[in-house]
Amino acid sequence: MPPMRILVTNDDGILAPGIAALARALRPLGEIDVAAPASGQSGAAHAITFMAPLIAERVAFGGDLTGWSVDGSPADSVKLAVRELCERPPDLVVSGINAGANRGIDVIYSGTVAAAVEAAFIGIPSLAISLQAGGGFDFERAGTHARAIVERAIELGIGPGTVLNVNLPSFERGEPKGVRIVPQSTAPWSDGYLRREDPRGRAYFWLTAEGDPGGMGQPDTDLGALHDGWITITPLQYDLTQHAQLGWLRSAWPSDARGRD
Amino acid sequence: MPPMRILVTNDDGILAPGIAALARALRPLGEIDVAAPASGQSGAAHAITFMAPLIAERVAFGGDLTGWSVDGSPADSVKLAVRELCERPPDLVVSGINAGANRGIDVIYSGTVAAAVEAAFIGIPSLAISLQAGGGFDFERAGTHARAIVERAIELGIGPGTVLNVNLPSFERGEPKGVRIVPQSTAPWSDGYLRREDPRGRAYFWLTAEGDPGGMGQPDTDLGALHDGWITITPLQYDLTQHAQLGWLRSAWPSDARGRD
Numbered sequence: 001m002p003p004m005r006i007l008v009t010n011d012d013g014i015l016a017p018g019i020a021a022l023a024r025a026l027r028p029l030g031e032i033d034v035a036a037p038a039s040g041q042s043g044a045a046h047a048i049t050f051m052a053p054l055i056a057e058r059v060a061f062g063g064d065l066t067g068w069s070v071d072g073s074p075a076d077s078v079k080l081a082v083r084e085l086c087e088r089p090p091d092l093v094v095s096g097i098n099a100g101a102n103r104g105i106d107v108i109y110s111g112t113v114a115a116a117v118e119a120a121f122i123g124i125p126s127l128a129i130s131l132q133a134g135g136g137f138d139f140e141r142a143g144t145h146a147r148a149i150v151e152r153a154i155e156l157g158i159g160p161g162t163v164l165n166v167n168l169p170s171f172e173r174g175e176p177k178g179v180r181i182v183p184q185s186t187a188p189w190s191d192g193y194l195r196r197e198d199p200r201g202r203a204y205f206w207l208t209a210e211g212d213p214g215g216m217g218q219p220d221t222d223l224g225a226l227h228d229g230w231i232t233i234t235p236l237q238y239d240l241t242q243h244a245q246l247g248w249l250r251s252a253w254p255s256d257a258r259g260r261d
Numbered sequence: 262m263p264p265m266r267i268l269v270t271n272d273d274g275i276l277a278p279g280i281a282a283l284a285r286a287l288r289p290l291g292e293i294d295v296a297a298p299a300s301g302q303s304g305a306a307h308a309i310t311f312m313a314p315l316i317a318e319r320v321a322f323g324g325d326l327t328g329w330s331v332d333g334s335p336a337d338s339v340k341l342a343v344r345e346l347c348e349r350p351p352d353l354v355v356s357g358i359n360a361g362a363n364r365g366i367d368v369i370y371s372g373t374v375a376a377a378v379e380a381a382f383i384g385i386p387s388l389a390i391s392l393q394a395g396g397g398f399d400f401e402r403a404g405t406h407a408r409a410i411v412e413r414a415i416e417l418g419i420g421p422g423t424v425l426n427v428n429l430p431s432f433e434r435g436e437p438k439g440v441r442i443v444p445q446s447t448a449p450w451s452d453g454y455l456r457r458e459d460p461r462g463r464a465y466f467w468l469t470a471e472g473d474p475g476g477m478g479q480p481d482t483d484l485g486a487l488h489d490g491w492i493t494i495t496p497l498q499y500d501l502t503q504h505a506q507l508g509w510l511r512s513a514w515p516s517d518a519r520g521r522d
Contacts, residue, residue: 045307045336048370053465054454075306075370080466084454105382107501109309109336121366121449156513162506181510183502188382193315193345204314205341233514235506240368241444245423245496249442252417253494 004030004154007081007090007119008067011041011074011098011111018097018139020062022129025143026094026150033090034067035081037074037111042100044111046118047073054080074115082122093119094150096129097142101167103130103222103232104185116163117238123160127153130165132226135172142168145176145231163236167226180230185221265291265415268342268351268380269328272302272335272359272372279358279400281323283390286404287355287411294351295328296342298335298372303361305372307379308334315341335376343383354380355411357390358403362428364391364483364493365446377424378499384421388414391426393487396433403429406437406492424497428487441491446482 006026010019014036023032035056037044049072059069068085070077074095082089095115102110112128119126127150131142145168153164165184169176193205218224222232267287271280275297284293296317298305310333320330329346331338335356343350356376363371373389380387388411392403406429414425426445430437454466479485483493 040312043309043311045305045309045375046369047306047308048304048468050304050468050470051301053457053459053467055459055463055465057463076468079452079468080454083452084456084466105499108307108378108382108499113501114306117369121369123449152514163503164510165501179514181507181514183504183507184500186500188384191340191344193341195345196314198314198316202316202318204316205345206314207309207311207337207340209311233510234501235503235510236501237503238366238369238501239445239447240374240426240495240497240499242424242496242498243444246442246444249425249494249496253413253440253442 004092005088005090006030006032007086007093008032008034009036009074009077009093009095009115011037011044011115013037013040014059014061014067014069016099018099020065021139021143022094022097022146023065025147029147029151029154033081033086034065035070035077035085036067037077038069038071041073041111043109044073045109046075046114049073049076056080056085074111075118078115078118082124090124093124093126094129095126097139097146098130099137101130101132101226102128102165103167103226104187105189107165107184113165117236120161120163120238125158125160125162127164127166131168132170134170138171141171165234165236167222167232169226169229169231173229176231177229178231179233180225181233182220182222182225184234185218185223187218187223265353266349266351267291267293268347268354269293269295270297270335270338270354270356270376272298272305272376274298274301275320275322275328275330277360279360281326282400282404283355283358283407284326286408290408290412290415294342294347295326296331296338296346297328298338299330299332302334302372304370305334306370307336307375310334310337317341317346335372336379339376339379343385351385354385354387355390356387358400358407359391360398362391362393362487363389363426364428364487365448366450368426368445374426378497381422381424381499386419386421386423388425388427392429393431395431399432402432426495426497428483428493430487430490430492434490437492438490440494441486442494443481443483443486445495446479446484448479448484
């Protein structure tokens with residue numbers, strides 16, 4: 001059997017320490033390709049570039065590593081790598097290690113997660129791996145956990161279209177308690193804006209995310225379990241349909257002419 | 262009862278013709294506020310700005326209209342408008358009219374849809390409205406359909422957290438056949454990159470989306486029904502959990518220490 005080919009990407013940019021730690025940690029598992037945004041893309045979500053061209057350059061990073069630096073989003077990096085840059089398509093895509101958790105509603109904003117979902121679109125199984133803030137980011141230590149999780153996912157034979165969103169608790173309270181398989185919390189986030197004036201007197205607004213989101217107390221969600229010190233794994237999908245509302249809307253919408261055609 | 266307050270936004274930018282047509286079409290339904298990106302943000306998905314400040318300026322557009330021009334993404338525009346710019350929070354957010362359909366996997370890439378989902382995060386019901394390409398974009402005509410749909414949604418009393426993703430078929434084949442309530446297609450898209458060399462000899466890659474996606478022949482999805490000439494309405498949610506995989510993963514993951522704590 002040929003060695004497993006793993007594409008490593010992220011949203012913090014190819015020069016971020018988390019991706020170097022991840023690429024190094026996964027080396028024992030197969031052949032590693034790296035393709036990641038040239039610059040930090042936190043909050044990029046699933047942005048994709050089609051009104052402008054993409055440039056990709058081979059760069060050295062993280063000491064002895066090389067990879068593709070793409071002047072686009074995380075999703076761009078994965079799509080371009082799979083379609084054009086990789087000599088052969090990867091068997092697995094792993095995105096991270098993100099500096100900061102991606103759980104609850106963050107999942108929707110996250111470029112780290114979007115890169116993994118993009119892989120799923122193309123039919124490649126994927127994992128997104130993020131490290132909760134707190135006590136500094138020990139990416140080497142996080143890499144050890146990431147490797148164990150990726151190894152187990154490979155053993156389980158996760159298939160095309162599978163996306164596992166993994167969050168590692170910060171190590172400031174010691175080792176994680178273990179692994180929890182939990183759904184995404186959809187609890188509302190408490191955010192707001194800092195309003196100030198610029199040197200020319202114009203108002204500007206800077207997004208803040210103070211206070212705990214409402215879902216911290218839900219131990220059976222990614223938000224609560226991570227808060228309690230567990231590694232969380234959430235399988236994701238990209239069918240955004242609210243299936244529970246389909247029936248009600250069909251009966252309520254007068255001009256729904258089902259059966260007329 | 263005070264008049265309904267409707268926030269209108271989009272992802273094509275405040276100077277795009279679709280948003281002016283939408284704002285005008287919805288005027289009979291209540292008080293209209295407008296807040297939209299200063300520049301085109303197609304493909305922005307749910308990108309959010311937190312590493313830089315946002316500037317918002319009051320601008321005139323579309324003849325006799327005024328609104329907030331925000332130098333950020335569609336989701337930024339909605340969040341900032343609701344939290345800071347609107348005198349009172351809106352009762353409803355309507356995003357569009359987008360130049361081009363947002364159905365199938367497009368839904369994930371779409372800034373038009375993300376703006377509506379952002380409203381749902383904040384607890385405000387919303388609609389995203391897009392017009393399929395083909396035969397030019399007749400936004401005035403699309404506005405008439407948009408108003409009828411928004412009016413019906415208001416009558417139905419769609420609640421906080423509800424997001425309706427609406428696609429209007431192009432008018433080149435005449436009037437839409439009617440309304441279909443359908444799930445999002447998750448059929449893979451056929452895309453690729455045009456590879457060329459820039460004036461300095463560097464390779465660049467430009468995303469193409471040639472050919473029909475595989476889901477055109479699925480009449481019971483947004484992709485197929487729109488292709489067949491129907492207005493499609495898809496209720497959306499933002500819980501990305503693949504619930505069907507939770508049980509399997511829990512039994513398969515050896516280090517899942519449920520019950521240990």
